[in-house]
Amino acid sequence: MADPKHKQPENANGKWYVDSTCVPCHVCLDEASDLLSYAHDESHVYFKKQPENAEETKRAANAMQACPTEAIGDDG
Template sequence: MADKLSKQPQNVPGVWYVDTSCALCRLCLEEAPNLLNYTSEETAVYFSKQPETREEMAAAERAMCVCPTLAIGNDG
């Protein structure tokens, strides 16, 4: 389960976030490429955009489901 006290600082404000336990596996980026990005150093993944549409919400849910370290959270 994602830790809301360990959120990546690059996450945009909102209910969806990636925490610091991310293993950089790229699986979430395949599911939600319009919502998630690597930092410029490629040392972390973060939500660069919060989902707004039904399709984006589904993509965020899929990204959360495929995360092997459970680093994606939703406080909503």
Template sequence: MIPIENIPGKYYVNSRCVGCDICLEIAPDIFACNHDEGYAYVGLQPDCEAEENLCMEAMHLCPVNAIEVRE
């Protein structure tokens, strides 16, 4: 299941998210958090190479592999 808050696009956070906030620390302009439910989601899709790199860094550092890319 994919959290409904994910903005449609290439990147998304899946239901494995545990709300650790690592992605928010790395890319706070891209990721957002539903604090009531305890998970992050993509609030804004990246629109430049620097933001893409931050998303990839967050994806690689996510401890539960909750950030995915649609190819």
């Protein structure tokens, strides 16, 4: 389960976030490349944009379900 106390610093402000357990493995980017992005050093992924409608929220939820390390949270 993702931990809002360990959010990646680049996450856009809002409830969706990636935490420090991101590997990164790229799986979430296949689900929501419009919302998520690699950090400059490619050490992790972060939310470059919060979901703003039902379609984007569904993609964020799909990314959260697909993440093998449960690094994506929606309670931030």
